[in-house]
Amino acid sequence: MLDGGGSEAYGTTISSYVWTGAPDPDDVATPALLGLPLGVYEFTLVVTDSEAHAGAPDTVTIFVKRPSDINGDQAFNAVDVQLVINAALGLDIGGLDADVDGNADVNAVDVQTVTNAALGVG
Ligand SMILES: [Ca+2]
Numbered sequence: 084m085l086d087g088g089g090s091e092a093y094g095t096t097i098s099s100y101v102w103t104g105a106p107d108p109d110d111v112a113t114p115a116l117l118g119l120p121l122g123v124y125e126f127t128l129v130v131t132d133s134e135a136h137a138g139a140p141d142t143v144t145i146f147v148k149r150p151s152d153i154n155g156d157q158a159f160n161a162v163d164v165q166l167v168i169n170a171a172l173g174l175d176i177g178g179l180d181a182d183v184d185g186n187a188d189v190n191a192v193d194v195q196t197v198t199n200a201a202l203g204v205g
């Protein structure tokens with residue numbers, strides 16, 4: 084989900100949110116983006132206040148990846164396995180998310196899931 088709800092207008096109120104990008108999000112504060120294919124997306128938000136002043140465009144980049152693709156390169160291989168092993172060992176993997184099953188713990192289950200993905204069996 085995109086969130087433009089933190090935008091502020093000084094002394095006025097925000098009257099519109101205009102998002103551009105492909106696919107083109109709904110022009111609301113927090114448009115939902117569901118079912119995007121894997122890839123990298125860029126969206127730009129322009130907010131306009133009640134006096135028709137448009138703010139500077141704000142651009143966000145969104146990466147859609149499968150959870151097992153730890154480094155987001157669209158491939159499942161030994162690099163992903165090594166990253167999740169490193170994370171399970173408590174090593175720094177540069178802010179990547181190695182918690183494949185989303186249980187807030189990186190452990191052997193995540194390692195096995197990524198290994199299976201790399202082997203094409205999961
Ligand atoms: Ca990968």
Ligand SMILES: [Ca+2]
Pocket residue numbers: 181182183184185186187188189190192193
């Ligand atoms: Ca986990």
